[in-house]
Amino acid sequence: SQKIEQNSEALNIQEGKTATLTCNYTNYSPAYLQWYRQDPGRGPVFLLLIRENEKEKRKERLKVTFDTTLKQSLFHITASQPADSATYLCAPLVRVDSSYKLIFGSGTRLLVRP
């Protein structure tokens, strides 16, 4: 069956370090993959989208990689800040017949210590 796996354990890092979050998927062949941020009790907020023919995408302190051979996406936050503390969701877009489903992983909680 199709699965999206993100680290269920929280990632706890020191301010200023680089956070790296992993998203692995099985039995999918997503053409696109999105990353979202979710704060407690609030709706997810879009961060980045990467296409299958792009290896890497950057936006300010954020970087996403997409390896379709490994079926993995990595999400990096450089020079992390306490305000980056949140849950980060990976969302591969999967084509189903003539439509696309936006399916989310369960997310990884990031805690950045001051």
Place this chain on the structure above:
Amino acid sequence: DSGVTQTPKHLITATGQRVTLRCSPRSGDLSVYWYQQSLDQGLQFLIQYYNGEERAKGNILERFSAQQFPDLHSELNLSSLELGDSALYFCASSAQGQPNTEAFFGQGTRLTVV
């Protein structure tokens, strides 16, 4: 503010009852998605509508139904409610039914079934 409006913000109801959750998408967005997020669980995709028509379906229970109206607002109907239906229900909208556009999420409706 994402521009997506969900009402009500909170809902408390008894088992066996029926409720309707409402979503107004961002101005101009044709696509609406519904998700369920239980405590400490990931976002579960329920259903997607595009310009009034059902586009994709997830693991939506038969007790749940949705529709998108000509003015593009959407409603999610939950009936014969059970304790396990208690969750945050999110609506999201995007400009097109295609995957290369980000989804904007509302703040959610917190449903508590007692």
